[in-house]
Amino acid sequence: MRLKAAILMAVVLVATACGGQGGPTATQQATEADIDLTGPVAITLWHTQTGGNVKALQDMVDKFNASNGKQITVTLSYQGTYTQLYQKTLSAIQAGALPEVAVGYESFVADYQKADVVLNLDTYVNSKKNGLDKNSLDDIYKTYLDTVRFPQFSNQLLSFPFTKSLLIQYVNDDLLKEAGKSTPKTWDEFEAAARAVAKKGADGKPVRYGWAAPTSASTFNGWVLSRGGKLMADDNKTVAWNGKEGVDSLKLLDRLIRDQVAYVPKGFDYQTDFGTAKVAFVQESSTGRPFFVSSFKQPINWEISGLPQTDPGKAKTVQYGANIIIFKSTPEKQLAAWNFVKWFNEKDQTAEWAVKSSYMPVRKSAADTDALKTSWQKDVQGKQAFDLSGTAVPEPNVRGQQDIRTVIEDAITAVVNQKMTPEDAMKQAGDKANAILRDNQP
Amino acid sequence: MAAPAAAPRSRARVARRVRIAPIGKHLFLIVLAVLVAFPFYWMVTTAFKSFFEATQFPPTLVPQQWHFENFPAAWAAAPWGRYFANTLLIAAVVTVGELVTAVLAAYAFARMRFRGKGVIFVLFLATLMIPGEATLIPNFVLMSRRYLNLYDTYWAQILPFLATAFSIFLLRQFFLSVPNELQDAARMDGAGHLRFLWSVVLPISVPALVTVALITFLGAYNSFLWPLIVTSSADVRPVQIGMSQFRTENGSQYHLLMAAATLVIAPVVLLYLVAQRYLIQGVARSGIRG
Numbered sequence: 001m002r003l004k005a006a007i008l009m010a011v012v013l014v015a016t017a018c019g020g021q022g023g024p025t026a027t028q029q030a031t032e033a034d035i036d037l038t039g040p041v042a043i044t045l046w047h048t049q050t051g052g053n054v055k056a057l058q059d060m061v062d063k064f065n066a067s068n069g070k071q072i073t074v075t076l077s078y079q080g081t082y083t084q085l086y087q088k089t090l091s092a093i094q095a096g097a098l099p100e101v102a103v104g105y106e107s108f109v110a111d112y113q114k115a116d117v118v119l120n121l122d123t124y125v126n127s128k129k130n131g132l133d134k135n136s137l138d139d140i141y142k143t144y145l146d147t148v149r150f151p152q153f154s155n156q157l158l159s160f161p162f163t164k165s166l167l168i169q170y171v172n173d174d175l176l177k178e179a180g181k182s183t184p185k186t187w188d189e190f191e192a193a194a195r196a197v198a199k200k201g202a203d204g205k206p207v208r209y210g211w212a213a214p215t216s217a218s219t220f221n222g223w224v225l226s227r228g229g230k231l232m233a234d235d236n237k238t239v240a241w242n243g244k245e246g247v248d249s250l251k252l253l254d255r256l257i258r259d260q261v262a263y264v265p266k267g268f269d270y271q272t273d274f275g276t277a278k279v280a281f282v283q284e285s286s287t288g289r290p291f292f293v294s295s296f297k298q299p300i301n302w303e304i305s306g307l308p309q310t311d312p313g314k315a316k317t318v319q320y321g322a323n324i325i326i327f328k329s330t331p332e333k334q335l336a337a338w339n340f341v342k343w344f345n346e347k348d349q350t351a352e353w354a355v356k357s358s359y360m361p362v363r364k365s366a367a368d369t370d371a372l373k374t375s376w377q378k379d380v381q382g383k384q385a386f387d388l389s390g391t392a393v394p395e396p397n398v399r400g401q402q403d404i405r406t407v408i409e410d411a412i413t414a415v416v417n418q419k420m421t422p423e424d425a426m427k428q429a430g431d432k433a434n435a436i437l438r439d440n441q442p
Numbered sequence: 443m444a445a446p447a448a449a450p451r452s453r454a455r456v457a458r459r460v461r462i463a464p465i466g467k468h469l470f471l472i473v474l475a476v477l478v479a480f481p482f483y484w485m486v487t488t489a490f491k492s493f494f495e496a497t498q499f500p501p502t503l504v505p506q507q508w509h510f511e512n513f514p515a516a517w518a519a520a521p522w523g524r525y526f527a528n529t530l531l532i533a534a535v536v537t538v539g540e541l542v543t544a545v546l547a548a549y550a551f552a553r554m555r556f557r558g559k560g561v562i563f564v565l566f567l568a569t570l571m572i573p574g575e576a577t578l579i580p581n582f583v584l585m586s587r588r589y590l591n592l593y594d595t596y597w598a599q600i601l602p603f604l605a606t607a608f609s610i611f612l613l614r615q616f617f618l619s620v621p622n623e624l625q626d627a628a629r630m631d632g633a634g635h636l637r638f639l640w641s642v643v644l645p646i647s648v649p650a651l652v653t654v655a656l657i658t659f660l661g662a663y664n665s666f667l668w669p670l671i672v673t674s675s676a677d678v679r680p681v682q683i684g685m686s687q688f689r690t691e692n693g694s695q696y697h698l699l700m701a702a703a704t705l706v707i708a709p710v711v712l713l714y715l716v717a718q719r720y721l722i723q724g725v726a727r728s729g730i731r732g
Contacts, residue, residue: 050690052689288693297498
């Protein structure tokens with residue numbers, strides 16, 4: 001009951017403060033975001049980080065707990081993979097046992113908000129006392145903020161950037177040089193380079209591929225964007241990836257797989273294949289860099305480039321990564337959570353997190369920090385990935401997107417297994433996705 | 443004349459066949475044993491490989507270089523001491539608790555007469571058809587502050603597993619095989635149900651009890667999703683959650699994962715080796731087939 005009352009109070013306060021509108025307001029009144037924290041506040045953050053990343057995150061949380069000066073204590077709680085975290089959060093919504101903060105993808109937020117449990121951060125961002133000024137907001141890459149603003153929910157800011165990365169292309173320069181090719185800028189150049197690199201043994205079986213193509217929905221979305229396509233119709237009621245750009249993407253994949261120039265890797269095999277010069281191109285998340293490097297048997301010449309494009313002058317790729325969600329609780333806990341989120345995204349912290357975790361810093365100014373400058377001297381490809389940040393475009397954050405991702409992946413699998421033509425696969429997937437969107441209109 | 447000559451030849455053929463039959467059987471069993479043992483071999487050898495060697499293709503059967511440092515590295519990745527202690531506590535309480543409930547329920551279904559016994563037993567069995575995933579959210583809600591308030595405690599990991607239909611079914615099948623004459627004799631000596639259960643049925647049911655205990659212990663020991671869902675802090679979490687520290691969204695540290703798996707699985711393998719005789723007897727005598 002206390003939770004219900006707190007949620008109700010929060011809703012009333014937000015509604016009062018924002019006049020029922022999402023987005024920045026011209027005139028500011030005192031809101032729950034402007035209160036003072038007078039006593040100790042403990043909040044819990046559900047996350048998915050493991051290995052070295054969780055240690056880095058714990059170090060940063062310890063630093064925040066020791067230095068925030070407001071008696072805020074953040075406790076980390078590991079919740080498995082993103083899928084497990086999502087399932088647990090849905091259960092926790094039913095049980096009234098949500099944490100104050102959790103990480104999650106945009107599609108998760110859209111589903112959680114069905115239960116009206118996610119805090120609208122506009123009130124906090126715009127708070128005179130505890131918010132962010134214009135310079136600070138402008139410093140954060142627009143794409144990272146665009147993805148956490150939800151058109152289906154009155155354009156509210158329903159989370160904040162946390163673990164950001166982007167779809168980029170890992171290129172084995174040694175193999176390209178051997179084949180007499182340079183880093184491809186267009187898809188035609190890409191196909192020619194992949195074919196030139198691919199090799200078959202005396203028995204006719206491939207011994208080297210041009211392209212390892214993981215069948216993920218995000219990668220497909222990146223292909224569509226790079227060909228000048230759109231992922232959603234302007235009204236967000238139908239998908240747009242099922243047009244020419246989607247079909248052309250699958251046709252290329254189909255063609256190169258049939259000719260044994262490309263293959264679909266299992267698990268993370270593509271990392272070792274790349275490191276042992278068995279494949280020249282892998283399109284994957286920029287965050288995978290340390291795993292690629294670990295898989296090098298001996299040092300190789302490699303780089304990170306953008307995806308091939310139809311129009312290299314208007315390069316686009318997909319933005320990956322999760323965000324941090326604050327759930328509605330008490331005004332004190334909400335503000336404490338916002339203080340942590342704000343601190344975590346400041347220049348020095350976002351740079352530190354980027355260095356330790358391989359995620360992208362969310363601020364442009366982070367590039368000026370000594371931490372990143374020093375790191376990029378060794379992690380040259382990290383800088384190459386960072387320089388592509390401006391080309392990243394958010395994936396759809398509409399309700400039903402989680403199911404639509406499965407539809408896309410099924411379509412790719414059907415083409416790869418030669419069960420369907422690219423045209424039929426796109427047609428069927430588009431119809432299914434639109435039906436999902438129809439069923440999930442708020 | 444031909445007949446007496448054919449008889450020794452036929453006997454020789456039979457003798458040869460008798461000699462060959464065990465060889466074929468043993469060869470078949472050796473192949474099966476290799477198939478069963480290979481994953482263990484793979485896990486242990488991968489635990490000693492470098493990251494590169496653990497992920498390369500074609501894979502190596504024996505580590506090119508032995509990386510003993512993988513074990514300290516895996517051990518340092520999570521609070522394993524705490525996880526092991528938690529797991530042993532949870533698995534032990536679940537095992538004892540389930541044995542108590544299963545023995546009493548199975549005895550009632552096997553040796554007592556009461557109205558609706560058949561229907562109730564079928565209802566028990568029907569619960570075996572419900573997938574665990576379907577009960578995840580209702581059970582989580584039950585454990586939350588709103589109801590039992592057991593979230594993030596040992597009890598949340600113990601309570602839902604204190605009675606299962608499978609154990610009751612297995613023990614019931616075993617108890618049914620206890621001769622009625624024994625019960626009649628006990629009754630003539632003045633023993634009630636509990637005395638008969640304690641003094642006669644349980645002593646001759648050790649293989650079945652060990653089987654139930656082993657299956658329950660292994661289930662509790664290997665539990666991952668439920669503890670993950672119903673706990674938040676390392677103070678009460680089990681070993682399986684520690685294993686997930688080596689998987690990230692962008693890759694897995696297979697060599698460390700296998701080192702951790704070797705450490706985690708060692709107590710279970712030891713337990714199985716000690717109790718395998720009872721396990722086989724229990725399964726064979728209760729009519730359960732894998």
